[in-house]
Amino acid sequence: MSFNKLNLHDSLLDRITALGYSTPTAIQEQAIPVAMEGKDLLGIAKTGSGKTASFVLPIIHRLLADKPVQKSRQPKVLVLVPTRELAMQVNEVFRQFSETLSSSLKSMAVFGGVSINPQMKAMYGVDILIATPGRLLDLQRSNAIGLSKVQILVLDEADKMLNLGFEKEMEEIIKLLPTQRQSMLFSATLSDRLSGIRKVLLSDPVVIEIENKEEDVTQINLSGYFVGDDRKGPLLRYLIREKNIKQVLVFTSSRQKADKVASKLSKNGIEALSIHGKKSQSERVTALEKFKTGNLQALVATDLISRGIDIDQLPYVVNYELPRSPKDFVHRVGRTGRAEHSGLAITFVTKEETHHFKVILKKMKRYIDMIDSQTLEF
Numbered sequence: 032m033s034f035n036k037l038n039l040h041d042s043l044l045d046r047i048t049a050l051g052y053s054t055p056t057a058i059q060e061q062a063i064p065v066a067m068e069g070k071d072l073l074g075i076a077k078t079g080s081g082k083t084a085s086f087v088l089p090i091i092h093r094l095l096a097d098k099p100v101q102k103s104r105q106p107k108v109l110v111l112v113p114t115r116e117l118a119m120q121v122n123e124v125f126r127q128f129s130e131t132l133s134s135s136l137k138s139m140a141v142f143g144g145v146s147i148n149p150q151m152k153a154m155y156g157v158d159i160l161i162a163t164p165g166r167l168l169d170l171q172r173s174n175a176i177g178l179s180k181v182q183i184l185v186l187d188e189a190d191k192m193l194n195l196g197f198e199k200e201m202e203e204i205i206k207l208l209p210t211q212r213q214s215m216l217f218s219a220t221l222s223d224r225l226s227g228i229r230k231v232l233l234s235d236p237v238v239i240e241i242e243n244k245e246e247d248v249t250q251i252n253l254s255g256y257f258v259g260d261d262r263k264g265p266l267l268r269y270l271i272r273e274k275n276i277k278q279v280l281v282f283t284s285s286r287q288k289a290d291k292v293a294s295k296l297s298k299n300g301i302e303a304l305s306i307h308g309k310k311s312q313s314e315r316v317t318a319l320e321k322f323k324t325g326n327l328q329a330l331v332a333t334d335l336i337s338r339g340i341d342i343d344q345l346p347y348v349v350n351y352e353l354p355r356s357p358k359d360f361v362h363r364v365g366r367t368g369r370a371e372h373s374g375l376a377i378t379f380v381t382k383e384e385t386h387h388f389k390v391i392l393k394k395m396k397r398y399i400d401m402i403d404s405q406t407l408e409f
């Protein structure tokens with residue numbers, strides 16, 4: 032199927048072509064027509080499925096049909112996201128699709144951890160607001176923003192929002208919105224907790240469930256190394272050199288470990304930075320930008336951050352430490368081999384973790400021939 036069949040506004044089709052998208056992904060094919068009609072939507076799809084454009088395109092399409100209104104502090108579209116990184120990414124997709132349109136649409140991302148004043152000032156004339164829940168409420172309470180004109184609400188990565196404890200904020204925000212609106216909820220999984228928010232939010236939604244590539248991770252090559260904790264650092268450096276790795280995302284379980292691994296890599300001549308919840312906003316942005324543009328060899332991250340990292344064709348992911356849940360594992364390895372490109376996810380496993388790793392692989396219906404790092408010379 033081609034994008035032409037979706038009846039999107041011509042200027043959007045031009046942008047789609049300019050961005051090099053040839054065919055809609057499964058979620059786009061199914062969600063765009065529903066969203067264009069203004070219906071409520073529940074999309075079960077993960078990052079990597081193309082879900083962002085599946086709501087961005089119909090939203091812009093609908094806004095283009097609106098008559099111009101006087102500028103105000105009342106956005107028409109509100110997109111709630113769990114993290115700053117995702118807020119910036121979603122805003123970037125809105126920008127990509129709207130920047131050359133004849134009628135100007137202003138989108139903006141707001142999130143905590145940075146000064147609120149510039150955000151308050153910039154709120155005037157914003158049509159599309161992408162926000163993390165806490166900061167949105169701060170802005171609303173200080174009258175920098177009104178939510179009574181919101182026509183379209185999107186909750187992106189709703190499961191992640193619940194996991195991060197944003198339930199109360201989400202409920203509070205929903206109460207501030209007009210009841211007459213379109214709501215779209217996107218989540219990687221369908222949990223019991225999600226049903227609660229789904230009931231408050233959606234009325235008779237069209238449910239679209241996409242079997243995600245990340246779930247079967249068939250196109251991602253997996254490899255595993257048995258290695259003691261004390262040899263993980265040398266093994267990582269060995270693999271980076273041996274495989275001539277130019278860009279690798281390394282996962283650790285704690286912030287402290289992320290810092291340690293990054294500093295050790297740097298000391299050994301491999302340029303690395305860490306990224307996690309304790310880093311300042313500007314540090315996170317700088318590290319992510321450097322990494323995305325290929326100017327940073329290794330980025331060491333914790334799980335919290337993994338959802339916000341969206342890089343095409345990321346060639347290598349290393350699980351320096353195993354995550355506790357299989358879900359996190361799938362999510363981490365899903366950072367590589369995205370958008371139909373293959374990648375390699377390497378996992379370090381200590382002898383004590385062997386059983387846990389087997390459980391993860393079983394859940395993924397995958398099998399790996401483990402390599403014993405003691406057989407390698409490094």
Ligand code: AMP
Nearest residue numbers: 052054055056078079080081082083370
């Ligand atoms: P998302 O799931 O929204 O995070 O998108 C994952 C990646 O796929 C992003 O880098 C998009 O730019 C890319 N993408 C989204 N839709 C398409 C498409 N129809 N064709 C090619 N790439 C796409």
